[in-house]
Amino acid sequence: MLKILGSIYMPPEASTVAPGVDWLFNFILGITAFFCLLIFAGMVVFCIKYRHRPGHQGGESPGHSTGLELTWTIIPLIIVLVVFFYGFRGFLDMSVVPPNSYEIIVQSKMWNWAFQYPNGTVTPELHVPKGVPIRLVLTSDDVIHSFYVPAFRTQKMSVPGRYNRAWFQATQVGEFPIYCAQYCGTSHSKMLSKVVVEEPTNFDRWLEEASNPEKQTGFTPQKAGEDIYKSRGCIQCHSIDGSHGTGPTWKDMFGSKVALSDGSTIVADENYVHDSVLYPTKQIVQGYQAVMPSYLGGLKDKQIDWVIAYMKTISEPYKKSMGSSGAVPTSAPMHKDEPARSAGSNLK
Amino acid sequence: MSAITGNLGLATKQPEHKSDNYLTHGKGIKSWLFSLDHKRIGLMYMIGVLTAFFIGGVFAMLLRTKLLTPGLMYTHNEADEWNFYNHCFTLHGAFMVFMFIIPAIPAVLGNFVLPMMLGAKDVAFPRLNLGSLWCWIIGSIFFGWVLLGGILHAAFGPFANYWANALIPAGLDTGWTFYTPYSTAKAANGTVEALLGIFILGFSSILTGVNFIATIHMLRPKGMTWFRMPLFLWSLYATSIIQILATPVLAITGLLLLAERTLGVGIFDPALGGDPVMYQHFFWFYSHPAVYIMILPAMGVISEVITAHTRKHVFGYNFIAYSSIAIAMLSFLVWGHHLFVSGQSPLANAIFSILTFAIAVPSAIKVFNWVSTMWRGDIRFTTPMICALSFIILFTFGGLTGLFLGALSNDVHVTGTYFIVAHFHYVMVGSALFAFLAGLYHWWPKMFGKMTNKTVGNIAAILLLIGFNLTFFVQFIAGAKGLPRRYASYPPEFHKYMVTSTIGAYVMAVALFMMAGNLLAALINGKKAPANPWGANTLEWHTASPPPHDNFPVEPVAGDPYDMGSWVWDEATEQWVLDEDHARTVAGTEPTVHQH
């Protein structure tokens, strides 16, 4: 009965702690309903019975009653202590991580999530095996975010500069939304992802595939690069249609000349991209801020190669150079007459 | 019955008494802007906070309208749309919290009524009082600047000129909570101006607090012992303690933020070696007590309004008075309940949780006392009373939903969601706003000598109650189902709640315009108000409406503030008149009437 009622105002119960939280929620709901009814009924009755009307006289009544007042001090006190107790007990269940749990590192940044598994694989969606306690270590690259899975009744802030912990154990196979519940700027409401709960055997198979995209059917480096572009947050700042975002567009970027903030120019070749991704502050593109996070440890060289392969597919200068010389461009300047590309010139 | 109408020109029909009241005493704009009269300062504050309320309200309408759709409402691309929404909720929150709800009751109603309830000519330090008003004005100018800057930026920005960019802030999108490192490292650049504004507004609050405490200590009249003080004064006293002790912490926190943002001093930003969670501690060390700066005076107003309009002695005076002080003290010990999911240790969480529950008890006591006050009363459904009844409904509900948040395991699920939004709107808006309206309608006759239209006022109040519940009740459900707050876009399953909520907000807007229109209409063609239209016995009703410049021609002597028996309805004049015999028999009271 309560379960059916609960589905009106609660998300599905998909973790071990969820039923406990919901039980307490309903318990407090009962208390709320009881006191609301008591007080509202009192108000209504008094309003009708003692309303001012011809012939009605306000009666005498005591100005106070210590007994009565102590009663309505002590009863609420007891009730809130009971609620406190159950809330605390439930919270301890949520905080004490069981031994032998499976550890996943949650990396948050404006405005996406990345989940790193023990073997180093990083994915934008969180996959977990059902029935296994999962221990999360939460980190943030920039501002405070909050990792929130309503179906698990789990929430924890990810705070830059410290590691927060949370854990859960999923009880139900399925997909459940992940929200960022701490305001973090422009696309806060789009900082979404999902948890995919699978049977342990399926999870193992999935992780195996996720760690080796090459083994997936239909694998091409270009496609794998595009996946990284979309799933690892590049898309938040870099467009592929030529428009300016937080970072420069990737359209026609590879193989072109890039103006740097120190006044020099450089050709965007493999080394440049590789360094830009791992050490973004080394060379800052003119007209942009040094806000790009480093992917050192986040992207492996092989993955950067895929990104480069993808960049090449959307770059005319590169394709042109391929057409004319037939060789992979080197760091030697190719289009001497072309002005250096920079955002500054476009913004004016 | 030897009924004598009070002294102070209430039935003495001499024209000169009528013509000289505080409204006519001194002419010209300067006589208002630099007035030392607490009543005029109160009215100036009223104009100010209502302006802030209006601006905050406009933003509320803009953001609720945006939420009619999860997609684009005002612009053609997502980043602009989300940014616009983020600016809207930030300015909505900042205007409403810092410029409206915090000063509303103490600075407007408190300023106007407190000295008169004490039978005094003014507050203890009238110049300080004027200083407080000017701090408010200057602080608000900073926010006006941020607002204007935001509009200019939206229309013409970004500016190429360095100075234009530096002087025209690009609005404010930090949320009213200014959480670091977003506010110091990432947010739009109005943060500096806004923080300066808050710093100055803080002084307005502190000065009012100092003044009220001094006034209550020094200027109580003959016969008014501490436990004969009107409950509104107890609650203002408790509020003032919080204002004095907590606001400096906010001011310092603001300065630290400024130092970090402008000078790069690492305090809160981990990139500079700071600790962002420390900011949350500092911020809530002020801002949780601030919640009680909003609600305690509201409770005081309700105590006055309910006894006056049920014509009954307040039930359990001592418990209500003590509970105000208990709330003020406990309010300093619960800030950590805003940090339950920040990584705070379970032990700290447990302590903050239990203290949070402790503060629920004195609040509950007040509700029971108010309802019991109505028992065997003679209840009149005037507009202030309807507002007070609405207050009890909303406060009960808002308070009880606090239990969900105080309970640790539940809080983990609903914190940061619409559940929180609903909860604090029930308490801060529902309750504090209704109390403010109750107070305005209750004291309007005293302020301007005009009665408001009861029918229109009551309809507006009921409409507001309906609109309010429509807006915020569904947000409890959306929040329990997991919709995070401050979301410009939302998953489709939440659409129905968002639409309902927005419709409710429109109803509220209509009701509030009715409320305001009714108050203004009273000024123009309201019935003339007698000195004591409600038959209440606190001292402000013992002088003319509107009061003379000095409040009381003769210093009054206080009796029991809730002794309704001393005012009797006189059929002939259709007025409440003071029953001198009765007043005299109230223990320890000397006659309040001096014939002259």
Ligand SMILES: [Cu+2]
């Ligand atoms: Cu976030």
